[in-house]
Amino acid sequence: MxxxxxxxxxxxxxxxxxxxxxxxxxxxxxxxxxxxxxxxxxxxxxxxxxxxxxxxxxxxxxDKVLTIDTMNPTVKNVEYAVRGPIVQRAMQIEKELREGVKKPFTEVIKANIGDAHAMGQQPITFFRQVLALCSYPELLNENMFPEDAKNRAQRILQACGGGSVGAYSASQGIDCVRQDVARYIERRDGGVPCDPDNVYLTTGASDGIVTMLKLLVCGEGASRTGVMISIPQYPLYSAALAELGAVQVNYYLNEEKCWSMDLSELESSLAEARKHCNPKALCIINPGNPTGQVQSRQCIEDVIRFAAKERLFLMADEVYQDNVYAEGCQFHSFKKVLFELGPEYSDNVELASFHSTSKCYMGECGFRGGYMEVINMDAEVQAQLSKLVSVRLCPPIPGQALMDLVVNSPQPGEPSHITFMKALGQAPDMFYCMKLLEETGICLVPGSGFGQKDGTYHFRMTILPPTEKLKILLAKVKEFHQKFTQQYS
Ligand SMILES: Cc1ncc(COP(=O)(O)O)c(C=O)c1O
Incomplete structure (x- = not known):
């Protein structure tokens, strides 16, 4: 200067x-x-x-140095509907109600943001016990906490600098937490391997998504990076793209087909975008927000093939992976399907997928926990990614600890297992039978409906179906049981 x-x-x-x-x-x-x-x-x-x-x-x-005319113009383009003018007005109305202003209603009911705890959802006891122990290790000497909660807290604390959650961690996240995340991904994806070095703990999923977009966006004019996002979308995407000055390339979900992704729509949106920018990435939210759809396995395969053919980097936002309720619906991770398509795809297609502690049964938005896994990322770019995340030092340690507990919840036989399952709102045998029904179509009765000794779990089945059907039934139950115990033990 x-x-x-x-x-x-x-x-x-x-x-x-x-x-x-x-x-x-x-x-x-x-x-x-x-x-x-x-x-x-x-x-x-x-x-x-x-x-x-x-x-x-x-x-x-x-005059101010920083004025509306001299400020970064990309920030002015940012819009974030879930916290926009309506929400600001709602907060003002709440204040007015507190001050006694008369309205045709007595409270503002906030249904604008997915903040479960703010809406009264109770936290999972086990998570909070471990977090309390991590925050105040003196409590480890108290009898009020179960042994498994203490063990988890001790394990996390041992991995923290100086044995304290007040210390910074490695920028990519605490080693043992990344290892636990990797094991969780492997279990979830039926054994597809996951390298903990490809796992980055993040400050909620938002942080991971924005970080990936930062790596992707560059160029000017017609070579400026374009990023394909679904419409309707979660406004983080449009906001981050506006801030980075990237080109937002919309593709519309098919409302008539339960908001599924339409290959022809992807193709035409991409062809149109290529006339004025350089589309490099395709973002998918599955299960969707705000649309709630769960993409079918076939659809995910099609999208992966499309990304491979068109040389697009895939970003799979899977923060709602545990929120699948509709009959016959099943969550398929992009990573799993990618690997099931074979080496032509699994060795080539670049993918980043994201998960969070904020959603699903956890709803722990305030802890800002999350992770991303990167697949097939160029080694030099991955080194840049590691450098980039080091600038923000590390994600919050309590959020990392919470992520660990989400991917590594209490197991059968551990003292907190029963409370944990109740926290999930289901007795363990109810959970088992429900999963069995969803996955195999076999309908049994949970033993809790008949009464059983505490800490033991049963199901009741009749042997009335014809022998041939019974053989099929038993084979299916056996296969399910082995998978279930592998997943939850
Ligand atoms: C689809 C989607 N992605 C990402 C996020 C951000 O989640 P986090 O709190 O983990 O940053 C949300 C939050 O509602 C979301 O709905």
Whole structure:
């Protein structure tokens, strides 16, 4: 940065040619055009302020450096509907109600943002016990916490600098938590391997998504990066793209077909975008927000093939992976389907997928926990990613600890298992039978309906179906049982 000395010689800003600190004088007092003159030996406070003006009382005032015209224009383009003007007005109305203003209603019911706890959902006991122990390890000496909660807390604390959640962690996240996330992904995806080095813990999923977009966006004019997002979308995407100055490439979900992704729509949206930008990435929210659809396996396969053919980087936002309720619906992770398509795809298609502690049965938005897994990322880019995340030092440690508990919940036989399942709102045998029904179509009765010894779980089945059907039934139950115990033990 350079200013000019009175003699007109170029000097580092704020320093005259004689090395004395300098200032710019108010333009109306100066015989020189603004920003072209500096006098030495005058108060530093007014240095460099060409826009400084004297008011009628003889007091200097200055225009703001940062004004709506000089600020970063990309920030002005950011819109975030879930916290936009309606929400601001809602907060104002709440205040008015508190102050006694009469309205045709007595409270504002907020259904604008997915903040389960704010709406009264109770936290899962086990999560909060472990977090309490991590935050205040003195509690480890108390009898009020179950042993498994203490063990988890101790394990997390041992992995923290100085044994405290108040210390920074590695920027990618605490090692043992990333390992637990990797094991969780493997279990979820039926054994598809996951390398903990490809797992990055994040400050909620939002942080991971924005970080990936930062890596992707570049170029000018027709070579500016385009990013394909679903419409309707979750406004984080449009907001982040606006902030980064990327080109938002819309593809519309098919409302008539339960908001599914339509290949022909993807193709035409991409072809149109290629006329004016460089589309590089395709974002998918599955299960969807705000649309709630769960993409079928076939649809995911099609999308992966499309991404491979069109050379697009896939971003799979899977924060609602545990929120699948509709009959016959099943969550398929993009990673799993990618690997099931074979090496032609699994060795090539680049994918980042995201999960969070904010949604599903956890609803722990405030802890800002999340992770992303990257697949087939170029090694040099991955080094840049690791550098980029190191700038923000690390995600919050309590959020990392919580992520660990989500991917590593209490197991059968551990003292907290029963409470945990109740927290999930289901007795363990009810959970088993419900899952069996959803996955195999076999209908049994949970043992809790008949009464059973505490800590034991049963199901009741009749043997009335014909022998041939019974054989099929037993084979299916056996297969399910093995999978279930592998997943939950
Ligand atoms: C689809 C989707 N992605 C990402 C997020 C952000 O979640 P987080 O709180 O983990 O940043 C949300 C939050 O509602 C969401 O709905």
């Amino acid at each position: 350079y200013g000019f000395s009175a003699a007109g010689r170029k000097t580092p800003r704020g320093t005259s040619s004689s090395g004395v600190r300098s200032m710019l004088i108010p333009s109306q007092l100066s015989p020189f055009p603004p920003q072209s003159i500096a006098f030495s030996g005058v108060s530093e406070r007014r240095r460099g302020l060409a826009q400084e003006k004297m008011n009628e009382n003889g007091v200097f005032s200055r």
